[in-house]
Amino acid sequence: MKNKNFASLLMLSAALVTGTAHAHYVWIESDNGGTRLYYGEADALLKEKSPGKLDNIKAPQAFALNQSKDNPAAVEINRGAQYFTIAAPKKSAAVLVKEESLEVKDLTKHGLGFAKSNYYARQGQLADRADTALTLDVLGNAPNHLTVLYRGQPLKDAKVEVIAPNTWVQEHKTNAQGMVDINTPWSGQYVIHVLHIDQTPGEFGGKKYESLRNHLTYTFVKKDGLNPGPAVPPSTWRIEHAESHHRPDGGRSSSRGGPKTSESRRT
Numbered sequence: 001m002k003n004k005n006f007a008s009l010l011m012l013s014a015a016l017v018t019g020t021a022h023a024h025y026v027w028i029e030s031d032n033g034g035t036r037l038y039y040g041e042a043d044a045l046l047k048e049k050s051p052g053k054l055d056n057i058k059a060p061q062a063f064a065l066n067q068s069k070d071n072p073a074a075v076e077i078n079r080g081a082q083y084f085t086i087a088a089p090k091k092s093a094a095v096l097v098k099e100e101s102l103e104v105k106d107l108t109k110h111g112l113g114f115a116k117s118n119y120y121a122r123q124g125q126l127a128d129r130a131d132t133a134l135t136l137d138v139l140g141n142a143p144n145h146l147t148v149l150y151r152g153q154p155l156k157d158a159k160v161e162v163i164a165p166n167t168w169v170q171e172h173k174t175n176a177q178g179m180v181d182i183n184t185p186w187s188g189q190y191v192i193h194v195l196h197i198d199q200t201p202g203e204f205g206g207k208k209y210e211s212l213r214n215h216l217t218y219t220f221v222k223k224d225g226l227n228p229g230p231a232v233p234p235s236t237w238r239i240e241h242a243e244s245h246h247r248p249d250g251g252r253s254s255s256r257g258g259p260k261t262s263e264s265r266r267t
Contacts, residue, residue, distance in 0.1 A: 023041070023193075023195060023215065024039060024040055024041060024048070024053070024056075025039075025040075025041070025042075025119060025121075025193055025195075025215040025216075025217055026038065026039050026057065026060070026097060026099065026119045026120075026121045026215070026217065027042055027121050027191050027193075027217035027219055028086070028095055028097060028121045028122070028123040028217070028219050029123075029189065029219060030088075030095070030123060034085060034086070035085075035086040035087075035088045035095055035123070036083040036084065036085060036086065037060060037062070037077065037083060037084040037086055037097055037121065038082075038083050038084075039053065039054050039056065039057050039083075040053075042163045042167075042191040042193070042217075043161070043163045043167050043169050043191075043193075044167070044233055045167065045231060045233040046233075047082060047083065049081055049082050050079060050080070050081055050082075054079070054082070054083075055079075056102075057079075057084070057099055057119070058099070058101050058102060059099065059101040060077055060084060060097050060098070060099040060119075061074065061077070061097065061098050061099070062074070062075050062076070062077040062084075062086045062087075062088065062095065062096070062097050063075060063095070063096040063097075063133065064088040064089055064092040064094070064095055064096075065092060065093050065094040065095075065096065065124070065126060065131060065133070066089075066091075066092065066093060067093040067126060067127065072094075072096055072131075072133050075087050075088050075089075075095075077097070092124065093124055093125070093126050093127065094122060094123065094124035094125055094126060094131070095122070095123045095124060096120075096121070096122050096133055096134055097119075097120065097121040097122075098118070098119070098120050098121075098134060098135070099118065099119040099120075100118045100119075100135075102116065102117050102118070102119075103116070103204070103205050103207065104116045104204055104205065104207035104208070104209045105117070112211070112213075113209075113210040113211065114207070114208065114209045114210050115209055115210060115211045115212070115213050116202075116204050116209045116211075116212055116213070117212075117213045117214075117215065118135065118136075118212060118213070118214045118215070119215050120134040120135065120136050120137065120214065120215065120216045120217070121216070121217045121218075121219070122134060122137065122138065122216070122217070122218045122219070123218070123219040123220070124220070125139065125140055125141050126141075127141065132149050132152050134216065135150070135151060135214065136148075136149070136150050136155075136194065136196055136214040136215075136216040137149050137150075137216065138192060138194070138216065138218045140192075140218060140220070143184075144181055144182050144183065144184055145179065145180075145181055145182075146160065146179070146180050146181075146182060146192065146218075147174075147177070147178050147179050147180075148160065148174050148178045148180070148194055148196075148216075149178060150196055150198075150214070153178075154174075154176075154177050154178025154179070155174060155178045155196060156174060156175070156176050156177075156178060157173050157174060158173065158174040158178065158180075158194055158196055159171065159172075159173060159194065159195065160172045160173065160174060160180050160182070160192060160193075160194055161192070161193040161194070162182045162183070162184075162190060162192055163190065163191040163192070163193060164184070164185075164186055164188075164190060164228060165186050165187070165188030165189050165190065165228040165231060166186065166188075166228040166229050166230065166231050166232065167231050167232060167233065170182065170183060184222050184225065185225055185226050186222070186225045186226045186227070186228035187222050187223060187224055187225035187226065187227070187228065188221065188222065188225075188228050189219065189220075189221050190219070190220055190221070190222060191217055191218070191219050192216075192217060192218040192219075192220075193215070193216070193217050194215070194216045194217075195213065195214070195215050195216075196214045196216070197211050197212070197213055197214070198211060198212040198214060199211050200212070
């Protein structure tokens, strides 16, 4: 009976999430073929292309951090048909991307007023010291323990989405010190996504905005852990796939992260 109730809850959650307007963001992936920047939704296995929505990312800047140097060095980043190629040295301790060139948009039909979106992405951390090179950033040297920072200060009550290798999504909130503990039971690539809305009005490109919508992702790979199974997009999520893993996070998360609000899922 318990399994049937859980299955029903998962089915409802998946249906609600699939029908919700999702938030796009950028994230970094690396392998032996190099380092790439994608735009889309990692949890939905959605990677936008060019020509197409990938062209919404106008002028991203990429940087590499060396373990022996304090300041990030700018590296070349080039648009391709499916992603941006980042010319980061293979021995880089961290790779960072920021996209702050996007124009102000009228989002009043979504109840969000006039807003400007900024995108930030990180892969890797310095082993012996903290670096906060991005406006919205995360420190994560301790296993499963993250600190979210905005303009160098701890960010309280930040909503943190943890996207597992099989697209399972956990949702957490940071404490008063900007800290949060997450769950990473499976081996493979994890993408952390944070959306922070700064309600301070301002102006960019001659247009006034009411808020800044700052997206951050942090990508890391866990080498040990359980077999995550296949990555399944929301439209084909199988209840039996979710049930087979028996919610290894201790019951705090649901399939696909549970229902999302329009506030948290819009670009």
